[in-house]
Each structure stands twice: as C-alpha cells, then as structure tokens.
Amino acid sequence: RNTKRAQFIRMIDQIPGPRAYPIIGSLLPFIFTKRSDMFEVGQKIIYKHSPIFRIWIGRLADINLTRPEHVEVVLSSSKHLDKAIMYTFLHRWLGTGLLTATGQKWHSHRKMITPTFHFKILDSFVEVFSEKSEILVSKLQKEVGSQGFDVYPYITKCALDIICETAMGTPIFAQDDGNSEYVKAVYDMSEIVVERILHPWLHPEFIFKLSASGRRHDVCLKVLHGFTKKVIGERKVQMLINRENSDQFSGSNDEAMGKKRRKAFLDLLLEVSLDGVKLTDEELREEVDTFMFEGHDTTSAGICWAVYLLGLHPDVQEKAYQEQESIFQGSDRSPTMKDLNEMKYLERVIKESLRLYPSVPVVSRRLNEDIEIGDYTIPAGCMLTIQIYNLHRNPDQFPDPEKFDPDNFLPERAAKRHPYAYTPFSAGPRNCIGQKFALLEEKTVLSYILRHYELRSLDKRENITLISELILRPQGGIRLIITPRNAGSSKM
Numbered sequence: 229r230n231t232k233r234a235q236f237i238r239m240i241d242q243i244p245g246p247r248a249y250p251i252i253g254s255l256l257p258f259i260f261t262k263r264s265d266m267f268e269v270g271q272k273i274i275y276k277h278s279p280i281f282r283i284w285i286g287r288l289a290d291i292n293l294t295r296p297e298h299v300e301v302v303l304s305s306s307k308h309l310d311k312a313i314m315y316t317f318l319h320r321w322l323g324t325g326l327l328t329a330t331g332q333k334w335h336s337h338r339k340m341i342t343p344t345f346h347f348k349i350l351d352s353f354v355e356v357f358s359e360k361s362e363i364l365v366s367k368l369q370k371e372v373g374s375q376g377f378d379v380y381p382y383i384t385k386c387a388l389d390i391i392c393e394t395a396m397g398t399p400i401f402a403q404d405d406g407n408s409e410y411v412k413a414v415y416d417m418s419e420i421v422v423e424r425i426l427h428p429w430l431h432p433e434f435i436f437k438l439s440a441s442g443r444r445h446d447v448c449l450k451v452l453h454g455f456t457k458k459v460i461g462e463r464k465v466q467m468l469i470n471r472e473n474s475d476q477f478s479g480s481n482d483e484a485m486g487k488k489r490r491k492a493f494l495d496l497l498l499e500v501s502l503d504g505v506k507l508t509d510e511e512l513r514e515e516v517d518t519f520m521f522e523g524h525d526t527t528s529a530g531i532c533w534a535v536y537l538l539g540l541h542p543d544v545q546e547k548a549y550q551e552q553e554s555i556f557q558g559s560d561r562s563p564t565m566k567d568l569n570e571m572k573y574l575e576r577v578i579k580e581s582l583r584l585y586p587s588v589p590v591v592s593r594r595l596n597e598d599i600e601i602g603d604y605t606i607p608a609g610c611m612l613t614i615q616i617y618n619l620h621r622n623p624d625q626f627p628d629p630e631k632f633d634p635d636n637f638l639p640e641r642a643a644k645r646h647p648y649a650y651t652p653f654s655a656g657p658r659n660c661i662g663q664k665f666a667l668l669e670e671k672t673v674l675s676y677i678l679r680h681y682e683l684r685s686l687d688k689r690e691n692i693t694l695i696s697e698l699i700l701r702p703q704g705g706i707r708l709i710i711t712p713r714n715a716g717s718s719k720m
C-alpha cells in the first residue's frame with residue numbers, strides 16, 4: 229500500500245506546482261490571507277504555474293487545468309464524471325440530486341429530468357420570468373435619485389422568486405418579504421458550506437456537527453427540508469385529486485374549471501414518477517433542492533455582472549437599449565419567446581459577461597482512472613479542477629482578454645475558437661442542464677431593467693474585489709446609479 233502511495237506521489241510531483249509542506253500541503257499562502265485577498269493570491273499561483281499544475285490540499289492531490297485542449301480531454305469524456313470530494317459538503321442539503329449524484333443514479337435521473345427542460349416547458353416559464361421582473365423594476369423605483377446603491381440583493385430576491393415558482397410552483401414573495409424564514413435559510417446555508425470548505429478542521433463530519441456552524445447548519449436544514457417536503461406533499465395530493473377527477477370528467481380538474489395552470493418542475497417530476505420510473509419522496513426532494521441551489525445563485529451573479537458591465541460601457545448599453553426599442557417600440561409589455569430569440573445583441577452581452585465573470589468559476593472532478601493530459605499521466609484517485617475564470621482569459625483564444633467586447637460572440641468569431649475555450653456551463657455529458665433556462669431568465673430580467681432604467685456603475689473594474697466561493701461574486705455588491713427611461717413609465 230505504501231509503495232502504491234509513493235508511486236502516486238511521484239506521479240503527482242512530476243507536475244509542477246507551488247511548494248508543499250507536511251499536513252497543510254500547498255495551502256500556506258492561503259492560511260493567513262484575508263477573505264478579500266484570497267482570489268488574488270490564487271490568481272498569482274495560477275499565473276505562475278499555468279497551464280497545468282498540482283496543488284496538495286493536505287494529502288489530497290488536485291491537478292489544475294487552464295488550457296482548452298486539456299479541458300477537452302476531461303469534459304468530453306464519459307469516463308470522468310464523478311464529482312470531487314468537496315461536493316460532499318452539499319450532501320446533507322441536496323442529498324445526491326443531479327449535481328452531486330454519481331454512477332447509475334446520475335445517469336438515469338439525468339435521462340429522466342432532461343425532458344423537463346424542453347422548449348415548450350421553458351416557454352411557459354417565460355411568463356414567470358416576466359412577472360417577477362416587473363416586480364423587480366417597480367422595487368428599483370425607490371432607488372431613483374440615490375447617489376449609489378447595491379443592486380445585488382434586489383436581483384438575488386428576484387431570482388429566488390423565479391426559481392421557487394418554476395421549480396415548486398409555489399410563490400415565496402422574496403421580493404416583498406426579504407425576511408422569510410426559507411429565504412434566510414437559503415442564504416445562510418450557502419454561507420455555511422463555503423465556511424466549511426475554507427476551514428479544513430471543519431471537514432470531518434463529527435467535528436463539524438459539534439461546531440457553531442454545524443449547529444447553524446442543522447437549524448437551516450430543518451427549515452429548508454421542512455419547506456420542500458411540505459410543498460411536495462401538497463402537490464402530490466393535488467395531482468392525485470386532479471387525476472381522479474379527470475378520470476371521472478375526462479379532462480383535468482383545472483381545465484374543467486376553465487383554469488389553465490402552469491406546471492412546475494416538481495409537477496413534471498411527479499408525473500414521470502407516477503407513470504414510470506419511480507422516484508421516492510426523498511429523491512424528489514433532492515432534485516427540487518438541487519434546482520433551488522443551482523438555479524438562483526448562478527443566475528443572480530450572471531445578471532448582476534451583466535448589469536455592472538452595461539453600467540460601465542455606455543456604448544454597449546445604448547446598443548442593447550436600441551435593440552430593445554426595435555423589438556418593443558416603447559412598450560413595457562412582457563416579452564414572448566420570439567422576442568427573446570430576437571435579442572441577439574443582449575445575448576452577446578450576457579455571454580461576454582459570463583466569459584469575464586463566470587458565475588461558476590471552477591468545477592472539479594474525482595478521477596477514477598488514469599488519464600493522459602499534455603505530457604503527463606495523471607493518476608486515478610486525484611482531483612481535477614478546471615479553472616474556468618482563467619480558461620476564459622487565454623489570449624490565443626480571446627485577443628485582449630480583459631476587454632469587455634460582446635462582439636467576441638459574433639458567430640464568425642466564435643467559430644474560429646477552440647470548442648472548449650468558453651465553458652461557463654461546463655461541457656460534455658455533465659454540463660449544466662439549466663443553461664437555456666438561465667439564458668432566457670437573464671434576457672427577460674435584463675430586458676425589463678434596460679427598458680426602464682439607464683444604468684451607471686460606480687466602481688471601476690480594478691476596484692472590484694472578487695470573492696470566489698462556489699460562485700464568483702463582487703465583494704460589497706454592485707454599486708449603481710439608475711435614471712428612469714421614458715418607456716413604460718406610465719405604468720409605474
């Protein structure tokens with residue numbers, strides 16, 4: 229066993245990387261670093277050792293990749309699909325839902341859930357995106373005249389309203405009641421998970437359970453699971469009643485009463501589950517919780533970064549606004565799917581924002597088989613991390629990589645790039661199942677914001693401190709000044 233471990237270490241140490249010490253591995257530069265400096269310290273290491281380097285996290289070897297051809301080897305393969313050990317910190321909340329599942333369970337659930345993201349279903353969600361965006365622009369009204377306010381919390385609550393309604397079909401009114409127990413628990417939970425990742429002594433379950441954050445974790449968990457279980461129970465009963473009635477009246481209960489009710493992801497999962505592949509209540513809960521987690525923080529960050537960059541580049545903002553004008557001609561009506569498909573320039577703005585500030589800045593896998601990358605054989609048992617933030621800044625793929633230029637996503641330019649040069653939604657079999665949903669949501673929310681307000685960002689790029697903890701966020705939020713536009717003002 230010892231010789232096996234020695235061989236593993238030898239193979240890993242052939243790959244360059246920062247100096248490693250006993251117990252702490254290569255984490256020395258991070259140990260006495262403030263939270264606000266962590267990202268910069270990490271970037272220095274990445275710059276120094278790119279394109280491929282190893283880090284020791286205690287006894288755990290982590291191979292980092294930043295070059296498209298290396299990333300392709302990992303992501304395009306159907307062999308290396310298991311998530312890294314850090315993801316287990318999400319298990320008590322999300323169980324093994326789609327994000328965290330492995331093996332056969334992941335495979336069969338992915339196959340079952342994929343149709344629930346069908347175009348027609350997304351079409352019915354556009355209504356929800358609009359309804360919640362309308363509330364957002366009306367809430368923002370109170371910031372008109374302010375000399376600078378943080379737009380981040382407004383957008384997070386809007387995204388939470390959207391995901392709750394689409395995933396569970398249950399409104400939580402986060403935009404009206406920011407202090408709801410459930411909303412607070414979602415916030416707190418993400419914070420606790422990150423705290424645990426950053427403090428290795430909290431990694432062992434029995435120590436974590438005894439710690440203060442472990443106790444907070446259990447309180448949140450009770451609220452989160454309590455809420456999803458209650459919603460699932462209610463929807464299940466409702467669906468069974470509907471089915472019974474529709475047998476009697478040949479037509480669903482809602483239809484019989486002249487109501488057309490939107491279906492949420494949960495309803496779709498319940499239907500598949502009643503008709504075929506059985507999902508236990510626990511499995512249903514895991515999937516709903518996974519959507520709640522993956523489906524709001526990521527889009528909030530995406531929308532905020534796009535708002536920030538639009539507010540920093542008046543020329544880009546003007547072009548995006550003119551595109552809205554040409555589609556809506558001054559109206560504040562809600563967009564249709566056709567309208568959203570016509571927002572080609574806004575789409576480029578969103579894509580370019582996700583290039584510079586990818587909501588998910590790293591993804592990690594656990595290697596079950598040796599793999600050849602570049603000049604190295606990387607042994608099974610280690611972790612592989614794709615540094616998406618740095619992948620997106622490769623000057624061979626994006627000349628002048630720090631420049632915000634939506635035209636990077638003109639079809640002719642994109643066609644010239646390596647297919648793995650840009651992967652904000654990851655790629656291959658374990659890519660983001662919600663990427664179309666995310667793009668449509670971002671377009672709807674941004675369409676409302678652009679039509680109602682002119683945006684000006686107060687902080688220059690070099691003054692923004694990045695925090696990279698599961699999600700890439702600006703420390704201190706996004707400070708904006710907004711001025712109302714004429715369009716649609718009559719309704720506000």
Ligand code: HEM
Nearest residue numbers: 326327522523526527530587588591653654660661662666
């Ligand atoms: C801008 C928004 C979003 C970004 C940047 C994003 C990014 C990603 C990335 C990078 C992954 C791979 C994670 C990994 O390998 O660890 C992923 C997976 C996933 N995403 Fe998203 N996501 C976004 C929005 C959404 C939304 C709105 C939903 C659901 C409604 C969603 C649901 C999921 C799920 C379920 C997975 C796991 C898929 C699997 O492993 O089969 N995401 N996402």
